[in-house]
Amino acid sequence: MQAEPQAFDRVLSSMCTEPHPAAREAAERFLATNPGDPATYPTVADLEEEAVSRLGDLVGLDDPTGYVASGGTEANIQAVRIARDRTGRESANVVMPESGHFSFQKAADVLGIELRIVPVDDELRADLEAVRECVDENTALVVGVAGTTEYGRVDPIPELGEIAREVDALLHVDAAWGGFVLPFTDHEWRFDHAPVDTMTVDPHKMGQAAVPAGGLLVREESLLDTLAIDTPYLESTSQATLTGTRSGAGVASAVAALRELWPxxxxxxxxxxxxxxxxxxxxxxxxxxxxxxxxxxxxxxxxxxxxxxxxxxxxxxxxxxxxxxxxxxxxxxxxxxxxxxxxxxxxxxxxxxxxxxxxxx
Amino acid sequence: MQAEPQAFDRVLSSMCTEPHPAAREAAERFLATNPGDPATYPTVADLEEEAVSRLGDLVGLDDPTGYVASGGTEANIQAVRIARDRTGRESANVVMPESGHFSFQKAADVLGIELRIVPVDDELRADLEAVRECVDENTALVVGVAGTTEYGRVDPIPELGEIAREVDALLHVDAAWGGFVLPFTDHEWRFDHAPVDTMTVDPHKMGQAAVPAGGLLVREESLLDTLAIDTPYLESTSQATLTGTRSGAGVASAVAALRELWPxxxxxxxxxxxxxxxxxxxxxxxxxxxxxxxxxxxxxxxxxxxxxxxxxxxxxxxxxxxxxxxxxxxxxxxxxxxxxxxxxxxxxxxxxxxxxxxxxx
The missing domain is CATH 3.90.1150.10 (Aspartate Aminotransferase, domain 1)
Structure with a gap:
């Protein structure tokens, strides 16, 4: 093939990066595996369990459940889907600061849910008063961002969680990009300490894994189980992911990066x-x-x-x-x-x- | 990393396979690119255009539009989404033979659409009479399968297309697995000759590309455009895919396999x-x-x-x-x-x- 991928030496706009050498090596070795069919590809299925467990260590969540998604967009869509299905209401809504990622607009379109966008404050973080005024009994989910795409800001997560609890909504934290740097900052909340229900944290961004390695973490296993679809012809009996066949390269690469680099x-x-x-x-x-x-x-x-x-x-x-x-x-x-x-x-x-x-x- | 992906020498159940050496080589070279952000990664964006064009050659569709998806599940979900959005009806339904893939159940759950499942005939193909009885004015989509997951059967596609036309529904053909072998069988319909609106055809199955390389082909560009979401912080201005960041490895690998192997x-x-x-x-x-x-x-x-x-x-x-x-x-x-x-x-x-x-x- 003549075409060459451009070098990274002038890329200043991407939230992806060159994979760590160990992550690249693992991706290349697991290129032909499919964690979407764990009974046929058991080794990579084991690696996916390890990836989720290690992501739990990273964000401070004991006994996490979740999976390695195609990326932050899938993880965000799935978080909205979990919240929508939990309410069972036709008129469910999601409340998000305007700094939220456009994947939530995609989620709203796909899932047929109302997306309510509230302003940010002078510090470009979710305006708590605006969020509080916007939630109601149909709010299925409040979204907080930990590392906004445009300005890298971190919303007041514990406070957003309190507002969510008041209306019996879930709290989702989109830390797709920020998740791998937050543990080294002075933000004191961790997944365990704040009322976070679901979180997006992508190994293929600051985690230095190869694409596609997004991460969805869920506090309660039962929440993820609501997404499961029967898979009649696979030896595995159900599938909670949005995609079907998935990349073993992404999974193996995420594990390799986490083993090598955390903390x-x-x-x-x-x-x-x-x-x-x-x-x-x-x-x-x-x-x-x-x-x-x-x-x-x-x-x-x-x-x-x-x-x-x-x-x-x-x-x-x-x-x-x-x-x-x-x-x-x-x-x-x-x-x-x-x-x-x-x-x-x-x-x-x-x-x-x-x-x-x-x-x- | 100690764990090894199991060899393929005992894998008889998978619809994925070892990538062709040229496809593997391309995947490894483009591992760190993202066709979801074409302005930042222009080379792989060009390759994706080539992939879609070559998939058009394969299925017999001039001037195709579409993209390289994460897999057949995403392509099928997107086809249902296109059809749902085209009708704009809350009560839209999809009619599919029972031989259809479980990803349509996932699509129905995600998209909030009614899935009507009709029996197959003695030859394990969609029962045309049953389909005809099942469609109505709310039918957004009729699904035909070209290479069923369980028995490898090909539904009567032109006839399904006629039924779809009668109720102003779209016809989607799921050729995720069969698409790369159909051109060599005596099935005379091609995308151009039958009233097919959308088709799933996965390079990472019989096409011998590396995962993740699914394929969604769409006859009318305007149908795909209905899915586009604004992408404020990217230089590219909109995104019609279900995922955001995507694997350049899959795209490059699909092109390499098609260049090498077609026909x-x-x-x-x-x-x-x-x-x-x-x-x-x-x-x-x-x-x-x-x-x-x-x-x-x-x-x-x-x-x-x-x-x-x-x-x-x-x-x-x-x-x-x-x-x-x-x-x-x-x-x-x-x-x-x-x-x-x-x-x-x-x-x-x-x-x-x-x-x-x-x-x-």
Whole structure:
């Protein structure tokens, strides 16, 4: 095959990364297995149990249940599906801050549920008063985000859980991206300590596993069981996943990464990524750009639209928030040298920031 | 990592197989790409277009639209979702023969649609009279199967299409497993010639690509567009897939397999698999077992339950139909030598068939 995957040396927009070498090796070895058919592929089925158990260690949940999903979108859809089916109400709704991922819009469309979107506060976190006013007796689920896609912010999870409990709704935490860095921050809640019912935490993002390795964790096994469909022709008798055949590569790769990196390797990586984010934020601030403080290793900064496209022309893979800020995700493959090179391109291509803003905005 | 994926030398129940070497090589090279974010990963996005175009060649559909899904389950769910959204009716229903895959039950649960299951005829194909009686003005979709999971049978697709048209429903063909062998059989309908609206055809089954590489093909681009969700923070502006991040390995692997094998390699493989299936069916028939004639390379045979479990004890990965028959899928990795060894175990472990049936039933 002639086509080559582009190198990661200019990818600043992705929440995926180069798999850890051990994760890549495991993915390649388990490429031809299917955890969706555990009786036929027992080794990878055992590995999936190990993956879920290790993800439980990561988020602080003893005796977790769940599975390795195709990604955060599937995990989020499944969390909404669990909540919908638990209420059994036609008119069930889900309450989510506007910082929630677009996969919840997809979940609402697919599952036929009402999605109620509430504002965030000045810190870009779920506005608790707004959430409280929005929930009602038909609320099946409250969503909190731990590491928002656009700004890397962490919602007040314990407080969201209390609001959910008051209306007998479940609490889902979307930590698809943030899950692998949170344990090293000063957020004191863990899955066990907060009233979290379901959580998305993706090995193939900050966990350095190969795609596809999303993670869905569920506190009560019975909640996951409600999704199970009979599988007549398989020796396994039921299936709670959204997909059928699944990638053994993702599962094996997640286990390999977790064995290799939890906790010390992930801690080291978090420190490195966070320092890079802070360095980049400072660099932009010094140049007069308006920067959103990087709570987690993700930098959002207002730059002129033309500069954004000029930087793309240079081959940088960058993206923008819904409000138009440049958004840089400091994934493990993003080195300080890459960021220095990027900032040098900013300096070369930008007019002085204040002038540029004046001309372009 | 100590655990090893089991070898394929005793796997007789799987609809997946060892990837073709070219497909494996491509999967390994594209392991760290994400076609769910085409602006960040443009090479694999181009490959996905090529995959869809080549799948169009395979099934006989000019100018196809679609995508490489996580597998047949996602493709089937999406086909039902397209049909549901097209009607916009709360009370929409899907009509499917009982030979349809359990993923449609999953689709019905997820999408909140009524699934109407009709009987098959004596040849284990959709009973047209039953389908005709079952459809009504709320029917959004009629499902036909081209290569049923349990018996490898092909429903009368053109006739099902006519029935669908009469009630303004769509026709979906589930050729997840059969799609890569049908072109070499004497079934004269192709996607272009029959009123097929959507089709599932999975490269990671008979197409010899690596998991995850399912395929969804759609005749009218507008039908797929109805599924699109806005993706604010990606440079790509919308996403019609069910999952978000997706495996570049699956996409690259599908293209590599299709480039390498279509059409001659697939034809050779079909002939070999079909001969193996007929050889195995004959071997069982000669021993007095009741065999379902293998229309495609899949053999179903009634054997005593104890013999089934004794064979599993020998390490054979085998499964059964809902009615209890042993079910052997003659995938590319299944050789004549494997089948000879399997039949030798049957001979060694079985009482004479007639006696065994008499004692066990």
């Amino acid at each position: 010390d390797g992930y801690r080291t990586q978090y420190v490195r990524s966070q320092r890079n984010a802070e360095w980049l934020a400072d660099a932009f601030a010094q140049r007069g750009y308006d920067v959103v403080d990087p709570e987690l290793p993700l930098v959002a900064v207002s730059i002129p639209e033309r500069l954004f496209y000029d930087l793309r022309e240079e081959g940088w893979r960058i993206s923008r928030t819904g409000s138009g800020e440049l958004r840089i995700v400091c994934m493990p493959h993003v080195t300080r040298a890459m960021l220095e090179s990027f900032v040098a391109d900013v300096d070369r291509l930008a007019k002085p920031a204040s002038a540029a803003v004046a001309t372009n905005d | 001659d390699g697939y034809r050779t493989q079909y002939v070999r698999s079909q001969r193996n299936a007929e050889w195995l069916a004959d071997a069982f028939a000669q021993r007095g077992y009741d065999v379902v004639d293998p229309e495609l390379p899949l053999v179903a045979v009634s054997i005593p339950e104890r013999l089934f479990y004794d064979l599993r004890e020998e390490g054979w990965r085998i499964s059964r139909t809902g009615s209890g028959e042993l079910r052997i899928v003659c995938m590319p990795h299944v050789t004549r030598a494997m089948l000879e060894s399997f039949v030798a175990d049957v001979d060694r472990l079985a009482k004479p068939a007639s006696a065994a049936v008499a004692t066990n039933d």
